[in-house]
Amino acid sequence: MPSLRHLPLLLVGLWSSTAAADGPVYRDAFIVESDPSILLQSRADLLSDVTSALSELGASCKATPRNQFNSPHFTGSSFNLECDSSVEQQAALQAIKNLVAVGKAWPVRQHKAQRNIPSLDRTANLEFPGVVNSHFDRPHVSSSRTANPVVARDSAPLADTLSTHVETGIDRLHATGITGKGIRIAVVDSSFDTSVPGLSGTTVGYTQDLISGGSAVGDNCSYHGTHVLGIVGAKGAPESSVGYGVNGAAYDATYELFRIQPCGADVAQTDDLIAAFLQAGERGVDVITCSYGGDNAFPEEPWAVVATRLARNGTFVSLSNGNSPSGTGPFTGSGAVARNRDIGGKTSPLSFTPGSRVNFPSTSLTVWSPKKNETAEGSCHRVADDTAPPTDPSNAILLVERSQCWVDQDGVSLTASPRYNFTYVMRYMFATPDTSPKPCPWFTDADAETTQGIISISRASGLSMIAALTKSENVTVTLPADTVAGRVSLTSINNTEAGGQLTYYSAWGPSLDGRARPTLIAPGHNILSTFPSYLGNWGVIGGTSMSTP
Known part of the structure; x- marks a missing residue:
C-alpha cells in the first residue's frame, strides 16, 4: 500500500449515544483514509462494505451518507452509522480499519466555539434539551459551487480609535x-x-x-x-x-x-x-x-x-x-x-462595557420564573408539574440564573418550550468568588428561532426579583427598545492589572x-x-x- 502521507482522506466521525427503546442502540460516524483509486468505487459500495464488516461482529447496522469530499487536499466522504445492537467503539473502528479500501480511521470530534463561558455542568445531549440531534437528522448537504455576486457598498470606515x-x-x-x-x-x-x-x-x-x-x-x-x-x-x-x-x-x-x-x-x-x-x-x-x-x-x-x-x-x-x-x-x-x-x-x-439592548417592546413585561422540582432531567432542573405558564407569554419575560439549565415537564428546554412560548429571556449572573478575576459579560445563545430578545442583568437584581416572586408579588420590567431610551454609554478604562498579559x-x-x-x-x-x-x-x-x- 502507498505511503499514508500521500493518501487522501475519507472522513467519518464517531458519535455514540443511547437511543430510545424503539430506536438504534448505537449511533456513530467514522473517518478513514484510503487509496483514491479504491475510493472511486461508488459510495454505496463503501457503505455496504462497512455494514458487512460490522455484521461479522454480530451487529446489524445501517450506514447513511453525510458529506462528500472531492478535493486535491482531501478525497472521500462522511457517513452516519446506526446499529440495532451494542457495539464497542474501538471494535467498530478496528473493523473499518481492516477493510481493503481503508488505510487509517479516526473518530470524529466535536469542536466548540472558543469563547470564555462558565461550565454549566451538563452533558452534551442536554445542552439544548428537546432539540433533535442534527448530527443524524439533517439532510445530506451537497455544497454549491456558485459564488454569490460581490455587493459593493459606499460606506467609509470610522476613524480607527479602537x-x-x-x-x-x-x-x-x-x-x-x-x-x-x-x-x-x-x-x-x-x-x-x-x-x-x-x-x-x-x-x-x-x-x-x-x-x-x-x-x-x-x-x-x-x-x-x-x-x-x-x-x-x-x-x-x-x-x-x-x-x-x-x-x-x-x-x-x-x-x-x-x-x-x-x-x-x-x-x-x-x-x-x-x-x-x-x-x-x-x-x-x-x-x-x-x-x-x-x-x-x-x-x-x-x-x-x-x-x-x-x-x-x-x-x-x-x-x-x-x-x-x-x-x-x-x-x-x-x-x-x-x-x-x-x-x-x-x-x-x-476593558469596555457596551450597553445597547434592542428587540424589546416599549411596554412593561411581566417577570416569570420557574419553581424547582426535586426531579431533574440529567443536570437540568425540571419545572414542577403544577407550574402554570404565564397568562400572556408574548408580554412575559423568563427570569433564570445564567448558569442554570431548565426544562419543561416534557424535557424540552424552557426557552424553546411550546408549553410556555417565551420570546424574551432575562438571565442574572451566577455567584463568583470575590477573589476570582472579573469575567467578560455573559451573553446567551438562543435555543430557538422564536427568541426575540435576551438580556443579562446583575445577580443582585435577579435575586431581588426572585425574592419578590417568592412572596407572590407581581414583578414587571421595562426594557429600552432603543439606545436613546436606554441611556447607552461606553466606558474605556486602563487595565493596570493584566493589560498585555496572557489571559x-x-x-x-x-x-x-x-x-x-x-x-x-x-x-x-x-x-x-x-x-x-x-x-x-x-x-x-x-x-x-x-x-x-
Whole structure:
C-alpha cells in the first residue's frame, strides 16, 4: 500500500449515544483514509462494505451518507452509522480499519466555539434539551459551487480609535492604507447576522450553509459568528448609530462566510469543518479563520491534517489555541495542532462595557420564573408539574440564573418550550468568588428561532426579583427598545492589572507533540464587536475565539 502521507482522506466521525427503546442502540460516524483509486468505487459500495464488516461482529447496522469530499487536499466522504445492537467503539473502528479500501480511521470530534463561558455542568445531549440531534437528522448537504455576486457598498470606515487596534498597531497599518483591500477571507463559524449596523458596509462575496445547504448563513440562535466577523471585517456603522468606533482589522477585504453549527447545538462536527475548509481552499481564498477547538489532539487528527495541507498550499490559516476551562489545560487542542499554520492566543487589553439592548417592546413585561422540582432531567432542573405558564407569554419575560439549565415537564428546554412560548429571556449572573478575576459579560445563545430578545442583568437584581416572586408579588420590567431610551454609554478604562498579559483562561501550549503553541498572541479578552440584533447589535465577550480573527 502507498505511503499514508500521500493518501487522501475519507472522513467519518464517531458519535455514540443511547437511543430510545424503539430506536438504534448505537449511533456513530467514522473517518478513514484510503487509496483514491479504491475510493472511486461508488459510495454505496463503501457503505455496504462497512455494514458487512460490522455484521461479522454480530451487529446489524445501517450506514447513511453525510458529506462528500472531492478535493486535491482531501478525497472521500462522511457517513452516519446506526446499529440495532451494542457495539464497542474501538471494535467498530478496528473493523473499518481492516477493510481493503481503508488505510487509517479516526473518530470524529466535536469542536466548540472558543469563547470564555462558565461550565454549566451538563452533558452534551442536554445542552439544548428537546432539540433533535442534527448530527443524524439533517439532510445530506451537497455544497454549491456558485459564488454569490460581490455587493459593493459606499460606506467609509470610522476613524480607527479602537483600543485593540491602537495597542497592536493595526491603527498604523490602516493609516498607511493596509486595510485588507484585494484580500479574500473565509470566516468559518456558527452563523452570521450581516444586517446589523457594524456590518452594513462589509463586502460579502460568498456564503454557504454547511448544515442545511444553500446560501443563507444567518439564524437567530448564535452570536459567536457575528462577533468574530465584526472583529476582522466590521465596516460602515457611524458613531451616531452607536458604532462605538468599531472597525474590523481588515475592513476592506471581501468575505466568504461558512455556517457550520446548527440551531440547538453547542458544537460543530469535524466533517462540516473540513467541508468548509476544503470549499474555501478550492475557491482560492487568501485567509481562513476559524475560532473553534476542542480537547487535546495530535496533528494527525483529520481536521488538523486538512488545515496543514491548505497552509502548505499557500493559504493563511488561523485557528484558536483553546481556552483552558474547556479541557485543554496547558496544551493546545483540536485543529490548532495543525502544522504550518498560525494559532492565536489572547491577551487582556483595555476593558469596555457596551450597553445597547434592542428587540424589546416599549411596554412593561411581566417577570416569570420557574419553581424547582426535586426531579431533574440529567443536570437540568425540571419545572414542577403544577407550574402554570404565564397568562400572556408574548408580554412575559423568563427570569433564570445564567448558569442554570431548565426544562419543561416534557424535557424540552424552557426557552424553546411550546408549553410556555417565551420570546424574551432575562438571565442574572451566577455567584463568583470575590477573589476570582472579573469575567467578560455573559451573553446567551438562543435555543430557538422564536427568541426575540435576551438580556443579562446583575445577580443582585435577579435575586431581588426572585425574592419578590417568592412572596407572590407581581414583578414587571421595562426594557429600552432603543439606545436613546436606554441611556447607552461606553466606558474605556486602563487595565493596570493584566493589560498585555496572557489571559488566565488561555491555553499556553505546547502541542501534545512538543511544538511551541501559540505562535501568535492577539487581544482576546473583553473584546467589543458586532452582535446579532436580538442581543442588541453590539457586545463584549472574550476567548481565544476573539484573538483568532
